[in-house]
Amino acid sequence: MNILVCVKQVPDTTEIKIDPVTNTLIRAGVPSIVNPFDGYALEVAVRLKEAVGGKVTVMSMGPEQAKAALKECLSVGADQAYLISDRAFGGSDTLATSYVLSVALKAVEEKERAPFDLIFCGKQAIDGDTGQVGPELAEHLGYAQITYASDVIMEDGMLQVKRESDEGYDYITAELPAVITIVKTPFEPRYATIRSKMAANKAVIPTLTAADMPIDTSRCGLKGSPTKVKKTYTPVREKHGIKIEGKPADEAARELVGLLSDAKIM
Numbered sequence: 001m002n003i004l005v006c007v008k009q010v011p012d013t014t015e016i017k018i019d020p021v022t023n024t025l026i027r028a029g030v031p032s033i034v035n036p037f038d039g040y041a042l043e044v045a046v047r048l049k050e051a052v053g054g055k056v057t058v059m060s061m062g063p064e065q066a067k068a069a070l071k072e073c074l075s076v077g078a079d080q081a082y083l084i085s086d087r088a089f090g091g092s093d094t095l096a097t098s099y100v101l102s103v104a105l106k107a108v109e110e111k112e113r114a115p116f117d118l119i120f121c122g123k124q125a126i127d128g129d130t131g132q133v134g135p136e137l138a139e140h141l142g143y144a145q146i147t148y149a150s151d152v153i154m155e156d157g158m159l160q161v162k163r164e165s166d167e168g169y170d171y172i173t174a175e176l177p178a179v180i181t182i183v184k185t186p187f188e189p190r191y192a193t194i195r196s197k198m199a200a201n202k203a204v205i206p207t208l209t210a211a212d213m214p215i216d217t218s219r220c221g222l223k224g225s226p227t228k229v230k231k232t233y234t235p236v237r238e239k240h241g242i243k244i245e246g247k248p249a250d251e252a253a254r255e256l257v258g259l260l261s262d263a264k265i266m
């Protein structure tokens with residue numbers, strides 16, 4: 001089975017800082033990681049490959065530094081990687097991103113002379129957080145899509161997908177090709193070994209630019225993006241609340257009841 005996993009390199013969110021003047025993310029010096037849901041998607045893909053045979057390719061659209069994320073994926077079971085990078089793609093919104101990914105994956109299929117049977121995305125990226133890229137990619141390709149999957153297996157040539165819903169789980173049977181977005185799985189992604197890390201570090205990752213694919217650049221980048229970000233800001237934390245301190249308990253309780261009844265809460 002020929003499987004593609006779309007991987008986004010994201011800033012480690014516990015470290016995110018917003019520039020108070022420009023209202024944009026301060027990326028300099030911020031550690032980057034593989035989007036965690038893409039890590040789960042890769043683990044599902046590698047388990048499928050181990051079960052039925054085949055190959056797992058990872059692909060990321062981003063700057064040169066995204067190769068570090070791709071190498072991490074190579075160290076935990078991906079067989080090959082492609083970086084999709086061009087100035088024309090910078091500033092793309094989700095529609096433009098999914099369009100670029102759809103054209104790039106067709107270019108990879110052409111190059112490798114092998115169509116992808118299955119395409120995995122994470123359910124959402126932890127920075128952009130829209131969860132739109134996977135479903136949009138399925139639309140661009142005209143493939144079936146299954147979202148919020150936590151496990152995927154093949155049985156008698158058909159996909160069997162366990163999908164999370166508000167009520168519990170849906171069990172879906174689908175044909176290939178399909179696009180599947182993955183939530184946190186019940187199993188943990190595997191760790192890299194020293195040997196696999198060393199091999200991944202030596203890997204040469206090809207970069208595909210706009211010139212390498214039949215892409216309409218008017219549909220990419222900031223100009224080709226129908227979404228316009230007007231303003232971003234970090235909400236100011238306002239401290240409400242009153243502390244009643246330094247009083248005996250009965251007096252403090254009486255004061256609290258007074259405050260609550262003044263506020264018409266009691």
Ligand SMILES: Cc1cc2nc3c(=O)[nH]c(=O)nc-3n(C[C@H](O)[C@H](O)[C@H](O)COP(=O)(O)OP(=O)(O)OC[C@H]3O[C@@H](n4cnc5c(N)ncnc54)[C@H](O)[C@@H]3O)c2cc1C
Pocket residue numbers: 006007008009035037038059060061062090091092093094095097101120121122123124125126127128129130131132133134222225227228229
């Ligand atoms: C007008 C505008 C300008 C923007 N400019 C920038 C900018 O300059 N720089 C910037 O970093 N962001 C920019 N963004 C944010 C950008 O749109 C999103 O980060 C991006 O399109 C993906 O959306 P998301 O993060 O919500 O992904 P989601 O839809 O939440 O991601 C779901 C899944 O799709 C896949 N995926 C998503 N993005 C990629 C990718 N790049 N490569 C491979 N797989 C992917 C992953 O599997 C991921 O788990 C901009 C957004 C807008 C609206």
